[in-house]
Amino acid sequence: MFAKLPLTALRGFESAARLGSFKAAAQELNVSPAAISHQVKSLEAFLGVRLFERTSQSVRLSADGERLQPFMHRALLDIQHGLQVLSPPCAAQSLVVSTTPAFASLWLIPRLGDFHRLHPEIDVRLHSSNEVVDLRRDASIDLAIRALFTPDPQLFEQPLLDEYFGVYCRPGWQPPATGSPVELIDVPWLSSAKAEVDWPAWCAKAEALGWLENARFRRYDEEQHALQAAIAGHGLALASNVLVAEAVARGELVDYRPEVHLAGARYTVVCVPGRERQVAVRGFSEWLLGQSNG
The missing domain is CATH 1.10.10.10 (Winged helix-like DNA-binding domain superfamily/Winged helix DNA-binding domain)
Incomplete structure (x- = not known):
């Protein structure tokens, strides 16, 4: 044949x-x-x-x-x-996962110990970069976790987490008196390519444009640094609900105005069609989906 x-x-x-x-x-x-x-x-x-x-x-x-x-x-x-x-069951399987440094450090790594416990036979290696890897050309990457606004028809996709942006602060924070400056932590949100995610947009929606007149901006290039600054009490952070989830769960940050959100992307697990059937890829994807629903 x-x-x-x-x-x-x-x-x-x-x-x-x-x-x-x-x-x-x-x-x-x-x-x-x-x-x-x-x-x-x-x-x-x-x-x-x-x-x-x-x-x-x-x-x-x-x-x-x-x-x-x-x-x-x-x-x-x-x-x-x-x-x-047909490989021996004891043989270790390697799985290379690509995602952004912020998602890796703030969401994935804190949960990864659970996967290692459930699947000790799978060696997970993280490829963290803000550059989008072309999975169809780089065969060394098994799957990627990305914040997407539109589907990629050339990749197999599984929705993971819906994202929105809100303002987060330390518990007990109170807004300053009228006319007094407010400290706002600013960072370029890399996942917001098709959405306006910045302080003017949030302040307009929250009817708090007066904040911008006397704001003291604390600017960072990395999302994880901005959130660390907010945890340390250096101001309010406009942040992704996905990336701030661990800090909120630990009680380090709270959503200042839960009713005021800006639209974000959808975190999605993607791979080249066909790879989703591989044992390691399927096991990791199923574990990710379980974590997102937990």
């Missing part, structure tokens, strides 16, 4: 398509760039279509290549999964 399938060429194509480079594919597969080029040309001859558009400087997928790439990636993932099923 499969005697005529050019498996070596298909693997070379998948790597080159995912990485966007014959040279990078050659490094991944430990062969020469010329070998990858030959494999791709032989596959193009086999199919009778051009899979890459080539220039003197680079290669990029053709329309037919774009159609073939997701099928090949899923197929190779299924093969890899099938081999893992």
Whole structure:
């Protein structure tokens, strides 16, 4: 049934398509760039279509290549999964999770001990960056946790947490007298690309525009630093309910005006289609969903 399938060429194509480079594919597969080029040309001859558009400087997928790439990636993932099923039960499984430094430190890591207890056979490694990783090209990342406003049709997605922004302060904080300055902690919220999340927007909704006239702003570049400043009593923080959840649960911060919120994104678990069926990915995703509902 499969005697005529050019498996070596298909693997070379998948790597080159995912990485966007014959040279990078050659490094991944430990062969020469010329070998990858030959494999791709032989596959193009086999199919009778051009899979890459080539220039003197680079290669990029053709329309037919774009159609073939997701099928090949899923197929190779299924093969890899099938081999893992037969691995010895004691063999450790590695899982690489990508997310932002703020989500990792403020939400994920405080809960991660529970996952280690339930799944000691899975070694979770965190890749934390504010840059969005292209999961279709970087096969080293198994799944990502992202704050999204719109779905990505090329990825498998599972909703995790709905986000909104409110103002948080230490318990017992009282607003200053009229005309007195108020300390406002300011940070650029990276998840708010399509929503206006800043002090003017919140003050307008809370009918507290007078605060802006005499505000003393404490500015930070990182969300976790802003929340630490609020916990230390350095002012009010406009913060994500997701990232502030642990501090609220510990009683370190409270929602100053619970009825006044600004819309945020939705935290979502995403992976390349097919990877959601892998044992480690499925186990971690199910655990995340349990944590979000707990």
